Amino acid sequence: MSAAAPLGSVNIVLAGVGKMGLALLEGWLKAGLTPSAAALLDPHPSAPVQALSERLNISLNPPIGKLKAPDVLVLAIKPQLLDQVAGLAALAGPDTLVISILAGKTIADVGARFPASRAFVRAMPNTPAAVGRGITGLYASPAVNQAQRALAETLLGAMGQVVALQNEAQVDAVTAVSGSGPAYVFLLAECLAAAGVALGLERPVAEQLARATVEGAGELMFQSQDIAPAQLRVNVTSPGGTTAAALEVLMGADGLQPLLTKAVQAARARAQALSG
Numbered sequence: 001m002s003a004a005a006p007l008g009s010v011n012i013v014l015a016g017v018g019k020m021g022l023a024l025l026e027g028w029l030k031a032g033l034t035p036s037a038a039a040l041l042d043p044h045p046s047a048p049v050q051a052l053s054e055r056l057n058i059s060l061n062p063p064i065g066k067l068k069a070p071d072v073l074v075l076a077i078k079p080q081l082l083d084q085v086a087g088l089a090a091l092a093g094p095d096t097l098v099i100s101i102l103a104g105k106t107i108a109d110v111g112a113r114f115p116a117s118r119a120f121v122r123a124m125p126n127t128p129a130a131v132g133r134g135i136t137g138l139y140a141s142p143a144v145n146q147a148q149r150a151l152a153e154t155l156l157g158a159m160g161q162v163v164a165l166q167n168e169a170q171v172d173a174v175t176a177v178s179g180s181g182p183a184y185v186f187l188l189a190e191c192l193a194a195a196g197v198a199l200g201l202e203r204p205v206a207e208q209l210a211r212a213t214v215e216g217a218g219e220l221m222f223q224s225q226d227i228a229p230a231q232l233r234v235n236v237t238s239p240g241g242t243t244a245a246a247l248e249v250l251m252g253a254d255g256l257q258p259l260l261t262k263a264v265q266a267a268r269a270r271a272q273a274l275s276g
């Protein structure tokens with residue numbers, strides 16, 4: 001991966017300041033972005049976005065015609081609204097790096113709406129970005145130069161880890177694994193709580209146990225970067241013990257692996273269907 005580029009006063013236009021856009025903006029500000037170098041576009045900015053823009057004097061919904069071609073244009077709107085931001089095409093010049101985090105939309109899809117631009121990055125972050133613990137898969141089109149790639153990694157790295165991808169098709173796989181992945185983990189907490197209720201625990205107690213277990217196991221894994229998840233599992237599984245009894249079910253022929261494989265395949269198929 002290239003060395004991180006300093007943010008300094010790099011000129012950025014952010015289109016769409018919802019959950020992901022705000023997480024990005026907050027990360028950039030923490031990473032040293034000069035607030036006056038950013039412009040935010042969102043037809044219905046939320047109260048936190050309005051407050052942030054007022055407090056730091058970040059330009060919010062300036063007339064497009066008054067903006068100069070930015071170094072970077074970041075698209076963080078819903079995928080189905082891509083055509084609505086095509087009006088920004090005149091803003092993005094040949095030297096503007098266009099970064100899209102739109103699920104399913106390919107570089108060809110975005111490029112068709114921004115014909116003057118050459119350099120495109122397609123990226124897929126996930127929601128732990130909101131607490132600086134996201135992970136983003138990034139694919140850069142061949143026209144992206146070294147400096148732009150380093151800048152993209154810095155911008156996306158402000159929300160957590162960044163993984164560079166070898167080909168664009170892998171972005172849909174990243175979408176299915178880590179983009180949608182936090183929901184799978186939340187579901188795990190829900191299912192564990194429901195299973196506890198079925199064993200006779202009061203619901204609030206079961207929910208507290210399940211939640212703390214997922215939070216604690218995640219944190220333990222985070223603090224044990226040198227140890228593979230499989231080894232962490234082995235470390236807490238005594239032969240013939242209670243955990244082993246449960247894992248025999250979860251790791252059986254119709255256990256968690258085939259189910260998750262099927263689930264991520266469905267997510268990837270949905271991502272692929274969003275292109276266009």
Ligand SMILES: NC(=O)c1ccc[n+]([C@@H]2O[C@H](COP(=O)([O-])OP(=O)(O)OC[C@H]3O[C@@H](n4cnc5c(N)ncnc54)[C@H](OP(=O)(O)O)[C@@H]3O)[C@@H](O)[C@H]2O)c1
Nearest residue numbers: 016017018019020041042044076077078079084102103125
């Ligand atoms: N959330 C995730 O887990 C996740 C993970 C990875 C990638 N993504 C991708 O990130 C993108 C944004 O997702 P999100 O969850 O942040 O969605 P979101 O919270 O709905 O944010 C999108 C924002 O864009 C605004 N918007 C609508 N039309 C616009 C326009 N023409 N110009 C500028 N802004 C406009 C929306 O305003 P209104 O609400 O008024 O419409 C909203 O504030 C999506 O493409 C998604 O695929 C999301």
